[in-house]
Amino acid sequence: MKSTTARKLAAAVTAGALLAATGCSGDEPAGSATSAEKTLRAAFAGGGSSETLNYLTGPTALDFVRAKLVHAPLCELDPKAPDGVSYGVVEAITASDDLKTYTLRVRDGVKFTDGKALTSADVLYSLRAPMLLKGLPFTMLISRNFDMEAATAPDASTVVLPTKSPIADGREVICQTTLAIADKTTEFTTNTPSSGPFTIESFEPGQSTLLKRNDSYYGQAPELEKIELRSIPDGAARVNALRQGQVDFISAVGPAEAKTLETSDGIKVTNSDLPYASYLQYTMNIKAAPFDDPRVREAFRLAVDRERIVQNVYYGRAFVGNDVPALGFPSYNTTLAQRSHDPERAKQLLTEAGAAGIKVELTAGPELPGMVETATLIVEDLKAIGVQAALRELPAGQLFADYPAYLSWPFKAGYTPAAYFEINHTPGVFTDVDTLVLTARSAATEQERLAASHQAQKLLWEKGNQIAPVFVPTISAASDRVDGVRELQFPDLSRVTLRN
Amino acid sequence: MRLASWLTMRVAAAAATLIVLSAVVFWATEVLPGDAVGTSAGPDATDAERAAIRVSLGLDRPAGERYLEWIGQAVQGNLGESLLTGRKVSEVIGDRLLASVAVLLPAAVMIVVLAVVLGSAAGLRAGGRWDRALSAITLGLVGSSDFLLATGLLVVFTAWWPVLPAVALVPAGDELWQHPDLVALPAIALALGGFGAAMRLLRASVAQTTGTGFAEFARLNGVRGVRYVWMMVSNAAAPALHGLSIVLAGLLGGSIVVETLFNVPGVGFELSQAVAERDVPLVQGLSLTLGAATLAILLAGDLCAAMLGRHQASAPGGAR
Numbered sequence: 001m002k003s004t005t006a007r008k009l010a011a012a013v014t015a016g017a018l019l020a021a022t023g024c025s026g027d028e029p030a031g032s033a034t035s036a037e038k039t040l041r042a043a044f045a046g047g048g049s050s051e052t053l054n055y056l057t058g059p060t061a062l063d064f065v066r067a068k069l070v071h072a073p074l075c076e077l078d079p080k081a082p083d084g085v086s087y088g089v090v091e092a093i094t095a096s097d098d099l100k101t102y103t104l105r106v107r108d109g110v111k112f113t114d115g116k117a118l119t120s121a122d123v124l125y126s127l128r129a130p131m132l133l134k135g136l137p138f139t140m141l142i143s144r145n146f147d148m149e150a151a152t153a154p155d156a157s158t159v160v161l162p163t164k165s166p167i168a169d170g171r172e173v174i175c176q177t178t179l180a181i182a183d184k185t186t187e188f189t190t191n192t193p194s195s196g197p198f199t200i201e202s203f204e205p206g207q208s209t210l211l212k213r214n215d216s217y218y219g220q221a222p223e224l225e226k227i228e229l230r231s232i233p234d235g236a237a238r239v240n241a242l243r244q245g246q247v248d249f250i251s252a253v254g255p256a257e258a259k260t261l262e263t264s265d266g267i268k269v270t271n272s273d274l275p276y277a278s279y280l281q282y283t284m285n286i287k288a289a290p291f292d293d294p295r296v297r298e299a300f301r302l303a304v305d306r307e308r309i310v311q312n313v314y315y316g317r318a319f320v321g322n323d324v325p326a327l328g329f330p331s332y333n334t335t336l337a338q339r340s341h342d343p344e345r346a347k348q349l350l351t352e353a354g355a356a357g358i359k360v361e362l363t364a365g366p367e368l369p370g371m372v373e374t375a376t377l378i379v380e381d382l383k384a385i386g387v388q389a390a391l392r393e394l395p396a397g398q399l400f401a402d403y404p405a406y407l408s409w410p411f412k413a414g415y416t417p418a419a420y421f422e423i424n425h426t427p428g429v430f431t432d433v434d435t436l437v438l439t440a441r442s443a444a445t446e447q448e449r450l451a452a453s454h455q456a457q458k459l460l461w462e463k464g465n466q467i468a469p470v471f472v473p474t475i476s477a478a479s480d481r482v483d484g485v486r487e488l489q490f491p492d493l494s495r496v497t498l499r500n
Numbered sequence: 501m502r503l504a505s506w507l508t509m510r511v512a513a514a515a516a517t518l519i520v521l522s523a524v525v526f527w528a529t530e531v532l533p534g535d536a537v538g539t540s541a542g543p544d545a546t547d548a549e550r551a552a553i554r555v556s557l558g559l560d561r562p563a564g565e566r567y568l569e570w571i572g573q574a575v576q577g578n579l580g581e582s583l584l585t586g587r588k589v590s591e592v593i594g595d596r597l598l599a600s601v602a603v604l605l606p607a608a609v610m611i612v613v614l615a616v617v618l619g620s621a622a623g624l625r626a627g628g629r630w631d632r633a634l635s636a637i638t639l640g641l642v643g644s645s646d647f648l649l650a651t652g653l654l655v656v657f658t659a660w661w662p663v664l665p666a667v668a669l670v671p672a673g674d675e676l677w678q679h680p681d682l683v684a685l686p687a688i689a690l691a692l693g694g695f696g697a698a699m700r701l702l703r704a705s706v707a708q709t710t711g712t713g714f715a716e717f718a719r720l721n722g723v724r725g726v727r728y729v730w731m732m733v734s735n736a737a738a739p740a741l742h743g744l745s746i747v748l749a750g751l752l753g754g755s756i757v758v759e760t761l762f763n764v765p766g767v768g769f770e771l772s773q774a775v776a777e778r779d780v781p782l783v784q785g786l787s788l789t790l791g792a793a794t795l796a797i798l799l800a801g802d803l804c805a806a807m808l809g810r811h812q813a814s815a816p817g818g819a820r
Contacts, residue, residue, distance in 0.1 A: 048765075048773035049592045049782070050584045057585070134556055137549045144546075202672045204595075205587070206765050210672045230669055233769065234760045240666035241763075244658055247669070397776030401535070403550065 038225040040482065040496050042249040043238050046231025051205040053188035055179060056135030061252070064177075065490045066209055066229055071179035072110070072195045072219070074123060076488075077172060077420070079275050079329050084420075085175040089118055089195060089218070090159075093174060099166035099442060102146070102174070104159040110218040112182050112193040120153035125183040127151065127161070127174070133186065138177060141423065145173045166442040168449055172420050197222045197494045206231050223484075223497045242267065242477055248498070249478040251491050254369045255314045258475045269477045271317050272418075272487035274328030277471035278368055279416040280321070282378060284465045286429065288410060290355045294463045299349035303385045304378055305341045306469045313373040317475055321468035324457045326421035328471075331440070331450060333457040346385045359388040364413035365399035368472055371413050378467065415472070418489050422453060433459050503806070510802070514795040518788060522574070525787045526567050529780050535559055536583045536778040557583050570784060579788075580781040589785035592770065597789065600752065600759075600766035602677035603686045608748050610691035615698040615744060620733050622699075623706025631703070642696035646757040650689040654761075657685060667763045676764065686762040690755055694747045702733075702740035709736040738805040745801025749794040 047060035055067030075093065078086035083093070091107040110118040125132075128148050130139035142148065146161045153159050163170060182193045190200040197219065198211035209229040213222050230247060232238045238250040239257050243264060253261065258269045284291035284300065291297055306320045319327060322339055326332050350356045360382070364375035375391055382389035399413065400406055406414075416424065422441050427434040433456050440453035460466075476491055481499045486492040537554045554560050573580060579589040618638075622631040641649070658666040668682040676682060709715055709732050718731055756768035767786060774782040 048770055049587060049595070050582065050773070050777060050779070052585050059584070134553075137546070140546075140549060204672065205585070206770075207670060208672045228672070231765075232667060232669075232763045233773075234763065237667050237761055237763045240654065240658065241669065244662065244666045246665055246667055395776075401532075401776075401778060403537075 038498060039228055040224050040498060041228045041247040042493060043230040043232045043241055043247045044251045045233055046206060048206040056130055056133050056139050061490050067179055069198045069211055069494055070194045070196045070200055071181055074178045074180055075175040077175055083171055085171045089180045093171045095170055099168050100163050102161045102170045106157040110195055111216050112195050113199055114193040118195055119156045120159045121183045123159050124151060124153045126178055126181050141173055141176055169423055169441055173423050222494050227493055248482050251476050253475040253477050255317055259315045261477050266480050267477055268480050271473040271475045276418045276488055277319055277473040279325045279468060280470055280472050281466040281468045282413050285410045286465045290358050293353045295349045295353040296355050297465055299346040301339055301467050302342045302346040303381045304467055304469050305381055309374050309377050309469050313370045319471040321470050323464060323468045324460050329420055331453045333454040336461045343385050357386050360411050361390045361392050362411045363392045363409050365394035366396050367399050368415045375413055510799055518791055521791045522788055525784055529783050530563050579785040582782050583779045584777055589781050593785055593789050596767045596770045599676045599764055603683055603764050604751055606683055606687040607690035611695040614695040615702055619699040619702030620706055623703040626707035638696040638699055641692055646693050649692050650758050650761045653685050653689050686758050686764050689758050690751055694751055698740055698744040698747050701743035705736035705739050706732055738808050741801050741805045745798050749797040752790055752793050
């Protein structure tokens with residue numbers, strides 16, 4: 001009798017397992033056959049429920065990528081263009097001779113999706129919006145440089161911006177992040193009128209955004225009909241989704257994942273080119289020992305083997321840095337000698353400074369691919385010159401969370417997205433550098449400005465407090481059907497073409 | 501009547517636990533270094549800009565005052581708004597809970613089925629070949645990390661035999677539960693990792709029950725087959741039910757690894773994100789919801805066990 005019981009149980013188990021198996025394998029992998037032909041499915045890291053359509057307050061790369069597809073930029077940074085910027089709904093920007101006033105000319109024939117023409121009032125509002133709508137600090141660059149209270153729109157196609165002090169690089173300031181929004185926009189929904197190449201069909205924070213081509217877009221019409229932006233926070237999950245064909249494009253691929261994806265059939269891996277690479281820096285606090293001594297700072301910079309970081313951390317997908325920012329931008333000082341890896345000289349400098357065998361702790365967190373791994377190699381290099389170096393690794397999201405604490409740490413990792421050196425320079429560390437940057441931004445002739453900028457960079461190279469071993473590009477991977485992704489500061493998908 | 505007063509006591513205790521929990525969570529997010537200002541300002545903000553954000557988020561007010569205001573609102577059912585996006589916390593929780601439950605419910609069903617079937621099978625033949633094989637397998641599963649199980653499933657079902665999607669990408673406008681193929685892998689991963697503990701408890705308890713005089717008596721009285729199995733299992737189920745409810749409660753907020761790997765937009769992931777962003781109202785709302793759900797599941801488990809206990813008292817022998 002007991003044996004029948006056992007048999008019944010075995011049958012029940014088998015039935016259960018079968019049920020589970022059939023229940024699970026009934027459907028095809030999602031997305032493979034259902035996607036429309038001209039729909040690009042692109043996955044980004046996203047930011048959970050904190051994603052927003054308001055680009056002024058959206059902290060993630062996806063928020064900005066999405067916003068830029070929906071709202072046309074006034075203009076964009078373009079180091080190769082004659083003005084340093086390429087124009088959008090603003091078709092020209094001229095500076096007065098005294099560099100105190102900037103005049104923006106609004107392009108004719110640009111329409112919002114509600115049919116209204118885009119005028120100077122909209123452009124002026126777009127420039128003021130960061131202040132009015134409490135934008136994040138990265139959007140505040142304009143109000144730091146221009147007197148927005150005194151800005152005017154004298155006619156429908158002209159905006160006049162007075163500067164707070166004379167600046168020659170006002171174009172870069174205006175074009176770094178500003179997108180065109182309609183006058184008096186206070187909230188951003190799927191129905192907010194926009195002027196970009198796509199409009200929003202649906203938006204679910206932390207999950208997906210469906211974008212549809214805007215046929216009234218003034219610029220080059222996108223070939224794609226739709227773009228589906230997906231949020232996949234985990235890097236490995238993004239790679240899995242691409243491998244299985246659930247998405248066509250993934251952004252923010254780690255260097256190690258890129259290496260494994262390179263060998264996959266039907267997938268190509270690309271990274272952004274200079275100047276679009278983040279400035280990865282390890283900052284030494286000069287307000288306290290041992291870093292108040294320039295010899296210690298130089299020793300630390302000489303100790304680092306940059307080539308090893310490029311090879312071992314980034315598998316070749318990074319650019320060797322020379323301890324000054326903005327590599328690849330026109331004003332970058334290329335006359336400076338590349339800092340060599342010279343542990344012997346470093347040891348000597350430390351001994352001279354009486355700092356042989358000092359103890360330091362380097363704080364880093366996974367805020368940029370390879371930031372922690374690079375820090376690990378730097379700590380090794382420092383140990384090799386006799387420094388008792390240790391790494392303090394913070395969990396994701398912690399590094400900048402307590403900013404006053406971050407500032408007070410003696411030795412810490414950080415990064416700056418690709419951007420011009422002068423307008424993003426934070427004063428307060430070296431007064432002579434600050435003065436030179438001011439000249440570089442405001443001198444009357446271009447030669448004077450460039451000379452000052454180069455001199456400022458030279459000083460930073462000589463006595464600066466940052467080790468910048470590498471510039472880190474963003475790595476993307478895509479199915480080989482995808483072409484035309486522009487790898488700018490963030491990937492631009494507006495000109496993507498999809499082959500069948 | 502006794503049941504009603506017992507229930508009232510338990511619910512009151514649960515409410516008190518939740519209030520204590522909310523204070524502890526608030527305090528914990530408060531002592532973490534940094535706040536939402538730091539996470540939203542970015543590294544290039546000036547001090548004045550930081551101060552302005554702090555004031556606009558209301559973070560310049562004392563912590564005690566903010567907590568009292570929050571709890572006052574929470575009691576009235578208003579969980580407040582996210583510091584970063586201004587979305588209603590209850591709305592975010594609703595979305596995320598739905599996604600979590602879409603995975604947890606099938607996982608729970610699988611856990612119950614696997615635990616009951618395998619636990620009974622092993623327990624009725626304790627020491628047999630079946631029992632030893634199952635013990636080895638379940639100990640292996642219990643000992644494996646969620647990450648390992650999930651990766652193994654991914655290798656099998658998306659690489660070797662590609663029949664299931666690797667990542668849960670819900671089509672825009674749909675909910676996760678409408679797509680069983682997307683739910684399958686994460687649910688199986690949770691079930692494989694979770695059923696072991698409950699199954700082992702049931703096995704031990706069934707094995708013990710079959711060894712009692714009560715079981716002997718039943719067998720001598722000619723109780724056989726399904727009736728015998730039911731008699732043994734129902735008498736042995738109470739401790740396993742406790743185990744089961746603890747496993748299920750743990751899955752609700754503790755499935756972050758599986759949620760992350762399969763991209764399930766669930767409560768666990770949202771909570772870890774909210775903590776990283778120091779979004780205090782969201783952290784509070786999510787942890788309170790998780791706390792309440794956990795207490796409810798445990799209460800339901802105890803209630804079921806108590807009902808089984810009453811059944812047991814009336815069963816012949818009454819062995820406990």
